[in-house]
Amino acid sequence: MTDNQRLWLAIALCLAYCAWVGFIIVSHYARQRERRHVTTGAFIVAYASQTGTAKQLAEYQAELLESDRPVKVIALNDLAIDTLRKANDALFVVSTYGDGEPPDNGRRFYRALQQHNKQHNTALLQSLSYRVIALGDSQYPAFCAFGELLDVALQQSGATAIAELEKIDRAQSQPLPGDASQSAESSFKASTWRVTEQQQLNSADGRELFMVTLDADQALPAWQAGDILDIQPHNANTAIAEWLNKHELNPDTVIAVEGTPTPLKLVLHTRQLTDLAGAGNKEQQILKMPLLPLRSYSIASVPEEGQLKLIVRKQYHPDGTPGIGSGWLTTYAGSEEPFCANVKDNPLCHIAQLDVPLVLIGAGSGLAGIRAQLAKRYYANSDADIWIIYGEQSPQLDNVIPAAIEAWQTGFAGLKIQQAYSRGEPGQYVQDVMVAAADELQNIIARGAHIYVCGSHQGMGQAVHQTLTDILGEDALMQLIDEQRYHRDTY
Numbered sequence: 001m002t003d004n005q006r007l008w009l010a011i012a013l014c015l016a017y018c019a020w021v022g023f024i025i026v027s028h029y030a031r032q033r034e035r036r037h038v039t040t041g042a043f044i045v046a047y048a049s050q051t052g053t054a055k056q057l058a059e060y061q062a063e064l065l066e067s068d069r070p071v072k073v074i075a076l077n078d079l080a081i082d083t084l085r086k087a088n089d090a091l092f093v094v095s096t097y098g099d100g101e102p103p104d105n106g107r108r109f110y111r112a113l114q115q116h117n118k119q120h121n122t123a124l125l126q127s128l129s130y131r132v133i134a135l136g137d138s139q140y141p142a143f144c145a146f147g148e149l150l151d152v153a154l155q156q157s158g159a160t161a162i163a164e165l166e167k168i169d170r171a172q173s174q175p176l177p178g179d180a181s182q183s184a185e186s187s188f189k190a191s192t193w194r195v196t197e198q199q200q201l202n203s204a205d206g207r208e209l210f211m212v213t214l215d216a217d218q219a220l221p222a223w224q225a226g227d228i229l230d231i232q233p234h235n236a237n238t239a240i241a242e243w244l245n246k247h248e249l250n251p252d253t254v255i256a257v258e259g260t261p262t263p264l265k266l267v268l269h270t271r272q273l274t275d276l277a278g279a280g281n282k283e284q285q286i287l288k289m290p291l292l293p294l295r296s297y298s299i300a301s302v303p304e305e306g307q308l309k310l311i312v313r314k315q316y317h318p319d320g321t322p323g324i325g326s327g328w329l330t331t332y333a334g335s336e337e338p339f340c341a342n343v344k345d346n347p348l349c350h351i352a353q354l355d356v357p358l359v360l361i362g363a364g365s366g367l368a369g370i371r372a373q374l375a376k377r378y379y380a381n382s383d384a385d386i387w388i389i390y391g392e393q394s395p396q397l398d399n400v401i402p403a404a405i406e407a408w409q410t411g412f413a414g415l416k417i418q419q420a421y422s423r424g425e426p427g428q429y430v431q432d433v434m435v436a437a438a439d440e441l442q443n444i445i446a447r448g449a450h451i452y453v454c455g456s457h458q459g460m461g462q463a464v465h466q467t468l469t470d471i472l473g474e475d476a477l478m479q480l481i482d483e484q485r486y487h488r489d490t491y
Contacts, residue, residue, distance in 0.1 A: 104481050194335045194337065214308045225302055230341060231297065240269070361430055366454035368454065369454025370388060374386065383413060391421070
């Protein structure tokens with residue numbers, strides 16, 4: 001592949017990426033023009049977002065509405081029910097967290113609304129007309145569950161829905177033609193990246209953990225510890241060659257993608273390799289093939305390092321082939337293969353206070369978030385206490401902490417690291433360490449500590465949350481959420 005071809009590929013992929021993400025923002029735009037509810041007074045656009053996507057959509061919706069009237073964009077937790085009671089119109093843009101829970105910046109509002117509905121028979125919000133847009137992923141059982149719960153609670157409080165609950169499915173999102181992709185480009189600044197290093201941190205076959213280093217083809221974008229990188233993965237070249245051979249197609253055949261002549265083998269880099277129908281125009285069928293789904297990763301570094309790093313668990317399909325995103329990053333991608341990615345702001349996981357203690361809890365690839373938060377404090381010369389509780393499987397095969405943070409371990413006088421190994425002696429998980437150190441955990445929280453949890457929500461994230469509830473009590477844990485001292489970067 002020539003440098004010129006790679007450049008065109010990078011441009012085409014970035015356009016495709018922007019169009020794909022843009023669908024989440026504008027898929028309902030045409031319908032909205034027909035049903036927009038216009039009255040006098042400020043229009044409230046409230047969002048609840050764990051990772052920032054719903055917030056971005058809410059801000060975009062506000063831009064569309066501002067041509068008609070003043071608009072107030074606000075996190076759901078910052079919206080007083082009394083303010084909503086006096087409003088005429090509102091749009092709620094919400095995602096779902098975990099097993100149908102509200103995101104942390106919507107939990108308090110939803111709890112207050114539920115409490116009112118249980119205690120009062122009055123139609124508190126009878127003057128309010130509203131819409132709910134729910135974001136979710138149909139691959140998970142609790143698809144758009146919080147949007148559904150919020151819709152019911154609003155109706156129970158007397159509010160009037162001016163449209164049915166609208167669900168946007170990340171798993172099914174596809175780019176729209178024309179203005180949709182252009183609108184997305186103005187809002188999402190996808191850029192091209194290359195993998196420059198793939199360092200395996202452990203020695204366990206079948207569950208390898210890699211630190212992946214990326215360099216951008218342009219100036220590094222800004223990000224903070226806690227932010228997320230969305231990537232557009234590619235198919236393996238071997239998989240593309242097999243697909244082309246199966247369908248008896250020439251890899252160098254040129255087709256037009258968004259008006260750009262592109263070799264077929266490059267077009268297939270980011271497409272799901274589904275079978276073509278026997279009849280019909282094959283070129284048109286290929287252009288309609290869905291894009292590979294985006295993959296999201298917690299960023300493991302800070303800008304002061306001059307590189308963006310990820311920590312990725314290599315996943316495998318039942319047939320033994322690597323997963324789409326993890327396989328691309330850890331196996332197939334190289335410095336000669338540009339791909340598109342976008343840094344996503346994740347404000348709920350930003351920790352601005354550097355002079356208070358910090359408890360970092362994670363397992364597996366959750367080491368990414370732990371590493372980034374530690375790096376932030378290292379480069380800020382923070383001397384506050386840091387307590388890391390990290391879980392893996394085998395003490396012999398998975399002792400990954402030294403390779404990930406070795407350069408900084410001597411830079412913190414108050415750094416404490418406890419590791420839990422499920423296949424160690426004795427076998428234990430991070431929540432077991434927390435239970436054994438319950439008094440110490442209560443003490444450090446009383447001193448103003450923040451808690452940051454990173455890793456899989458299923459299993460580790462759920463267990464940590466339940467353990468914190470048991471140790472602190474539900475009310476105290478909810479207070480930590482309200483004070484933005486409990487940060488959950490779980491997925």
